[in-house]
Amino acid sequence: MEFALWPMLFVFLLATFLGIEVIRGVSRLLHTPLMSLTNAISAIAIVGSLIIAGEQKSDLSTALGTVAVAASMTNIVSGFLITDRMLRMFRKPEAPRR
């Protein structure tokens, strides 16, 4: 099987630069939500876990894959929920009160 090393390295390189540019724009105010959001996004590891758990090629791989799916799913659910919960608290600047 041909191994697509170079295209993958290109994707990695470009995504890293894109990530650095986009994330540099995130205000310091939101660094905690940023971390929980990127954490939820990196739970994309669920994609690999699903394949390993679902193709059921050996008992070992199915078991390890299943645990990995559960771990990733935990991160997805708690990551997105808590990020939203935190962001709801950031209140718009209020009009001067008298």
Add this chain to the structure above:
Amino acid sequence: MIEHVTQAAYLAAAALFVLSLKWLSDPATARRGVGAGALGMVLAVAGTLLHPEIVGYGWILGALVVGTLVGVPLSFVPLTAVPQRTALSHAFGGLAAGLVGTAKYFLWLDEGELTGFRTFAIVMEVILGYLTCTGSLMAAGKLQEVIPTRPITYPGQNVVNLGLLGIAVAAGFALVVRPDWWFLFPVVIGLSLLFGVLLVIPIGGADMPTVISLLNSYAGLAAVAMGFVLENNLLITAGALDGSSGLILSIIMCRAMNRSFTNVLFGAFGQVQAKAAAAEERTYRSATPKDAAQMLELASRVVVVPGYGMAVAQAQHRVRELYDQLAKRGVDVRFAIHPVAGRMPGHMNVLLAEADIPYDHLIEVDDANADMAQTDVVIVVGANDIVNPAARSDAASPIYGMPIIDADKARTVFAIKRSMNPGFAGIENDLYYRENCLMLFGDAKAVIGDLVKEFTGEGGRLH
């Protein structure tokens, strides 16, 4: 055909992840960012489940249910516990990567499909995944204080750590050359797990913001390595976004402490400075809440400097009440946030947001310092190193060179603290002995509560 549907879903997911982070740059669009990210994740999962290679759904369904059952309560932890939740989720991310790498190695070993490069990618995935897992568990333990937060050190620690990592890498290289030497694989796993523990044990609580950021980066890189193993560009993209985010945050944290990565990881901060603690009795002044309230009432510009102590005491809501009282009397109140205040990046911002303080009142170090000479009162709530003038003047201090909030340059400083006892880092803070500094002793929540009572007339009376 199905393959195209899956790839199209992955492509859309990648775009949504980038947009998600982009929208996070502004509080006004940030929540849309969460929606975009979640939608991307749903597309990615749905696209994967269409995969013809997936033959059984039973286990998957069970695992998804378990993940949801664990994840929902984890998302409702108190905001003061967000750092340990974050560390825990890095541990889960690392674990998933490590397990998938392990499974893939043994599958390919049986099928005779292990090439040198595949083994290399798997070894990277496994090392990064497992060390992130145990390292993050240790960090979470320290943050939850089930493990002592002070640095745990022993002689020759760095030699032992680097030696272990060296053996793990050497075993990994041997595997790349001879992928069929499967007995080396558990060695790599074991050493990575051990290295994660040993890496975090010598790191003190005050350095947690950097460590969490670094582990965030490792968790992302582990996902990238998984992408190389499974030849999946979506994994590489999303992992790289996470990796670069962790990297940027780590750099910001290190800069904010004027230290290098190596120094944070191998410096075992806060161990050696037990020195002059008892050398001399120095005089300081303390004040009652009543005195303090009177001075606050006369102030026109007040800056609050929160630190980890505010989080520990859960004092953010009292701080908000004080802010309300002062704002009502026309006092200009700002909150100066140091990047490493608290236990993770942005920790103070989230707590103050929880207490409903408008975010345009939060200012950064440079802005706070620019106006410090015109500031009447600085209230230090559970912060210590980030207001220590020794960082500017004492070249022998372990925090020398760290950018600080120049609280000592304000007309008056109130430092809320339990006692004169220096924190576990043991660094004496000169600020408390300055002429313009008044100590308010007690639990931050109680002290600020007393201040508020002075204004509302429940305690003494001011009006």
